[in-house]
Amino acid sequence: MEIVMIQHLDKDELNFIDNYLRNSGFDYLDVRLELIDHVASAIEKSMEEHDLEFYDAFKSYMVVNKKGLERNYELFKKRLQKTSFLVLGKEIITPKFLIFFCVAVTVIYMWNKFSTDPFPYAQSVWIAIISAGLVYFFGTLPKKRYRISSLEMLAWPLVASSYAMNLYFNLWVDDSYFLLKWPLVANILTAFLITAIAAFLRLFFLKRKQTNTLLAKT
Secondary structure (H helix, E strand, C coil), X not given: XXXXXXXXXXXXXXXXXXXXXXXXXXXCHHHXXXXXXXXXXXXXXXXXXXXXXXXXXXXXXXXXXHHHHHHHHHHHHHHHHHCHHHHHHHHHCCHHHHHHHHHHHHHHHHHHHHCCCCCCHHHHHHHHHHHHHHHHHHHCCCCCCCCCHHHHXXXXXXXXXXXXXHHHHCCCCCCCHHHHHCHHHHHHHHHHHHHHHHHHHHXXXXXXXXXXXXXCCC
């Protein structure tokens, strides 16, 4: 999603809009970014056309448009959630994550080739999931300011896919029939899930950075 950088409102005014939206129940950062741009542009226009101060223009705008913002919030949230898998997929096929995937496949292969113990497939995926969950939880602070609806939409399918893979192929045990017969498939699936989790975190930090850049401008 591309955000137009507002040219005239200062960082305190942009933060005021962000805090107002968040305190009014607009919880998700990715949706708020679109609304901040929309609200700021409208307020800026009103300030110029009617010679108003920021707070007067803001109050006038909210009196008329708050209900519309609530509707737009839900529409934007659904749209972003629907495109979340596409966004994650595009991130996974970037050069950096294709290299990451190849490295993960190689590491697992070399582990099984030279180690006396088989690679801990299920354990490694769950460690990645738990680590990503902790990073996301603490990364949304303070006051869960950085919650992202499209990423939270992705979280449960990633967890469910990991659980289904481990349950179906019985990767928790060393003598799994699947591991004995098709070790390369297990290798690729595990590397892919770990790569997807890493891409998930990359998207989170990119969105945080985008927000801080927008709200820190002067």
